[in-house]
Amino acid sequence: MIVVSLKTAAALVIGNEILSGKIGEENLVVLARVLRPLGIRLQRVVMVEDVIETIAHEVRSLSATYDLVVTSGGVGPTHDDVTVEAVGLAFDAQVMSHPHLEAMIRGHYGSRCTEGHLRMALVPTGASLETTESVSWPTIRMRNVWLLPGVPEIFRLKLGVLRENLGLAGPAFVTHAVYTQMDEGHLRPLLDAIVAQFPDVEVGSYPKWHHDSYKTKLTFDGQQPAQVSAARDAFVALLPEGEPQDYSE
């Protein structure tokens, strides 16, 4: 068994608009898909309302437990944007206006600049501003906590900064899928055999409710490509004649 380094991540989604069902959450799936090729595993997600103490408590706890924490939401200039203040509270760091950020904001808004706009220059003391060549507007990072905006288009843009700054943390996760017409009740003993034989491969089973082309999708995931392929092949060898239906990706 090859021991691989495991880097872990957690996400904190902040905002009443998500928990009230006003809008659907769209950022987690792209975050996970950016992290996995870097060898980073998203292990926990928490969604909370716009309450400073609640956010601070989560940030403190997640930051201490996971290698990387990404927050989504609450970084604008209005009363319901309390993420920066909460992250400050989490680390007992005072919030202050960052001169570089303030200059950028004043430059951007010119004579239309308001006190509200200048709130976006606030960062916890000790935070750093992360940029890349293509994304020059800074992203605030406080220790292992990255503060990303909740607006999906900007979240995606900032993920590029995160990816470039993090680099490869470990072997990328690879995944293979097999599609069958069998139901989970019949698949169970076959899957149990594969799970026992390949302890380093994660095996998932996902039934489709209104199926046309297949009934159950099986996935094989891991950081050791040869093991993952071997598990997939061993599973396919156990299937009855006529299966699998598809065998791609």
Next chain:
Amino acid sequence: MIVVSLKTAAALVIGNEILSGKIGEENLVVLARVLRPLGIRLQRVVMVEDVIETIAHEVRSLSATYDLVVTSGGVGPTHDDVTVEAVGLAFDAQVMSHPHLEAMIRGHYGSRCTEGHLRMALVPTGASLETTESVSWPTIRMRNVWLLPGVPEIFRLKLGVLRENLGLAGPAFVTHAVYTQMDEGHLRPLLDAIVAQFPDVEVGSYPKWHHDSYKTKLTFDGQQPAQVSAARDAFVALLPEGEPQDYSE
């Protein structure tokens, strides 16, 4: 100030397929939208991997803190379906085959019934089976924890059972929206005034990144319809000429 009863809820989303980004989460937004007309506020969401001890820990904690807990995922017959066992562990309740559920499963699968299928008859001791006239396949409830499947179509179906069994817990949440061409930096002082004047109304501000018809959407939420309307109207009265752009629900 009218005091309204506040019922709270939390959701626990279970499954490696969500955290690995294989599929996007689709159930939370519909859960929130079912709960709010019942006067129930979804206050916290946690997403975890398919690990019994992790799930059990969350179930115990959420169940003690919120009036209602809804879990999504992990109730099928394969090795990665561990929610029932985890809920049992959370409440120190042994997992046993429920005679009624077992009979239904045997009746459904007939001679094709496997040990795998029969795993779906397992419930924590003390759990009850919830049904409605239109959804006769039972949903497992353990105290204030409802175990719903993760497959979106079935999750939606089961939400009907939840809604019918819960009934109205308090005044429904109402929401009004106002759309403007102003940016958040300019809106901030106006919003601060409304927030101070209407402590029982929740005011949200949501910028649109690629805007055509509007730049910022403002929302006014609460359980007292007259207060919510008054806050919305007071905000509109503060807007400069030519605003708002739209003024609908």
